[in-house]
Amino acid sequence: MTSFAIVGHLARTNGDFSLNDLPGAGRMDVLCRCVNTSLFLSHDLRRDVECSLVLLGEPKAPKTVLFRGNGLCSLSPDERSAGALIKKALSIPCGSEFREAAPGVFVRNGGLERLLAEQAFAVLDENGTDIRTVQAMPGAFLLSDHQNFTEAEEALIKDASRYSVGPACLHADHTITVLSNEIDRRKKGWK
Amino acid sequence: MTSFAIVGHLARTNGDFSLNDLPGAGRMDVLCRCVNTSLFLSHDLRRDVECSLVLLGEPKAPKTVLFRGNGLCSLSPDERSAGALIKKALSIPCGSEFREAAPGVFVRNGGLERLLAEQAFAVLDENGTDIRTVQAMPGAFLLSDHQNFTEAEEALIKDASRYSVGPACLHADHTITVLSNEIDRRKKGWK
Numbered sequence: 001m002t003s004f005a006i007v008g009h010l011a012r013t014n015g016d017f018s019l020n021d022l023p024g025a026g027r028m029d030v031l032c033r034c035v036n037t038s039l040f041l042s043h044d045l046r047r048d049v050e051c052s053l054v055l056l057g058e059p060k061a062p063k064t065v066l067f068r069g070n071g072l073c074s075l076s077p078d079e080r081s082a083g084a085l086i087k088k089a090l091s092i093p094c095g096s097e098f099r100e101a102a103p104g105v106f107v108r109n110g111g112l113e114r115l116l117a118e119q120a121f122a123v124l125d126e127n128g129t130d131i132r133t134v135q136a137m138p139g140a141f142l143l144s145d146h147q148n149f150t151e152a153e154e155a156l157i158k159d160a161s162r163y164s165v166g167p168a169c170l171h172a173d174h175t176i177t178v179l180s181n182e183i184d185r186r187k188k189g190w191k
Numbered sequence: 192m193t194s195f196a197i198v199g200h201l202a203r204t205n206g207d208f209s210l211n212d213l214p215g216a217g218r219m220d221v222l223c224r225c226v227n228t229s230l231f232l233s234h235d236l237r238r239d240v241e242c243s244l245v246l247l248g249e250p251k252a253p254k255t256v257l258f259r260g261n262g263l264c265s266l267s268p269d270e271r272s273a274g275a276l277i278k279k280a281l282s283i284p285c286g287s288e289f290r291e292a293a294p295g296v297f298v299r300n301g302g303l304e305r306l307l308a309e310q311a312f313a314v315l316d317e318n319g320t321d322i323r324t325v326q327a328m329p330g331a332f333l334l335s336d337h338q339n340f341t342e343a344e345e346a347l348i349k350d351a352s353r354y355s356v357g358p359a360c361l362h363a364d365h366t367i368t369v370l371s372n373e374i375d376r377r378k379k380g381w382k
Contacts, residue, residue: 020211022269029269036224037368042360043337077362078213078220079270130381146233166372167379169233171268177228177368181357188358190321 002183003140005052005115006034006172009147013060015091019080026057030145032082033173035067037180040077045069046180053086054111062111065089071104116142116156123149124179126169128162131182138163141179143172193374194331195367196243196306197225200338204251206282210271217248221336223273224364228371230260231268237371244277245302253302255289256280262295307333307347314340315370317360319353322373329354332370334363 010026017025022032031053038051049069056062065086067075075081089101098106115121122138131137138161149157165178185191201217208216213223222244229242240260247253256277258266266272280292289297306312313329322328329352340348356369376382 020271022271023267033224033227033268037365040362040365042362044360076214077224080211080213132382166375167381168372168375169235170368170372171231171233174228174231174368174371177361177365178372180365181359181361181369181372184357184359190358191323 001048001050001139002046002180003050003052003119003121004034004038004176004179005054005121005140005142006031006145007054007112007143007149007153008056008145009150010057011053011055011145012057013055013063013090015087015089017087019083019087022079022083026055027146028083028086029079030172031055031086032079033171034143034176035075035082035086036077036079037173037176039067039069039072039075045072045075052115054115055090056111060109062109063090063094064108064110064115066098066106068104068106073103075104112153113156121157121160123157123160123162124165124172124175125162126164128164131163131165131179134163137183137186141176143175145172192239192241192330193237193371194241194243194310194312195225195229195370196245196312196331196333197222197336197363198245198303198334198340198344199247199336200341201248202244202246202336203248204246204254204281206278206280208278210274210278213270213274217246218337219274219277220270221363222246222277223270224362225334225367226258226266226273226277227268227270228364228367230258230263230266236260236263236266243306245306246281247302251300253300254281254285255299255301255306257289257297259295259297264294266295303344304347312348312351314348314351314353315356315363315366316353317355319355322354322356322370325354328374328377332367334366336363
């Protein structure tokens with residue numbers, strides 16, 4: 001099982017946004033692409049992957065939307081498809097425990113602090129250790145959206161391992177693709 | 192300079208499609224994501240990259256839409272943004288030579304045969320040579336959308352070098368991300 005978590009610093013936390021303007025919903029487009037790159041293979045889904053979106057925008061932050069690869073049945077690769085499932089999850093009442101909004105899609109109140117208390121995440125950081133040189137691949141990776149982690153977030157992850165995927169500074173979704181490729185290669189004995 | 196070319200077997204060849212249904216425009220969403228992954232860095236564009244979309248759907252196939260990183264000025268990372276520029280390019284009359292439809296975005300009649308006559312492309316193929324083992328990276332890569340290359344296309348590329356990015360079968364846009372990462376690493380001396 002591999003987990004990816006992405007912090008959406010401005011991402012809307014109710015379902016009142018338009019699928020025709022995902023960037024306008026606090027850059028929800030970034031998070032939709034992260035869902036895609038976490039979960040899609042060609043003509044298949046990565047059933048052993050989970051993707052958590054930590055949403056910190058107005059009006060009901062923090063919320064977490066979780067996509068579980070082993071339960072999904074109505075996700076398509078386009079941004080609107082992931083956006084529609086996020087919108088649906090944010091449109092139902094939720095409490096402190098995950099509630100299923102659609103097959104494989106869950107929502108709860110709570111954000112990064114709770115997520116980090118539940119699981120150890122490695123952090124993606126352009127100054128981190130080259131992921132190709134790591135002996136044992138971490139099972140969970142935390143990334144930020146188009147904004148850097150805040151000081152308060154950095155305090156929460158100050159003890160985390162930090163990894164880089166290469167010399168160029170990439171979008172979060174592209175970083176997830178490179179990480180998944182590294183994991184795929186190691187599972188199959190490719191160097 | 193790196194070139195990516197993606198064959199869109201069903202992608203619309205006029206501008207009458209809706210940005211609210213890019214999958215319905217012959218899986219134009221696939222091509223929009225390929226534009227994104229070819230050209231975007233975090234908070235920057237890859238100015239030394241070109242991305243050609245070979246569009247083979249109704250009603251005026253074949254057409255080629257070219258995105259040049261060094262000329263672009265109005266591309267955002269979301270699918271609709273690339274889709275809007277493709278739609279604009281397909282909405283103007285064009286001939287056999289590239290015509291600029293927006294800064295850095297060009298369109299012409301003609302498809303894969305002409306593109307291959309102008310430049311040698313390496314082909315992405317799950318049975319190809321592992322890209323990490325290649326001594327000299329190719330400068331141009333050809334990929335297919337959600338469909339395999341047709342027999343006629345395979346005949347055109349029968350002598351091309353063939354490369355794989357890993358053991359999993361990936362979407363074209365994810366493959367481009369992995370290729371770009373390998374190119375980035377080699378340029379900066381990362382192993």
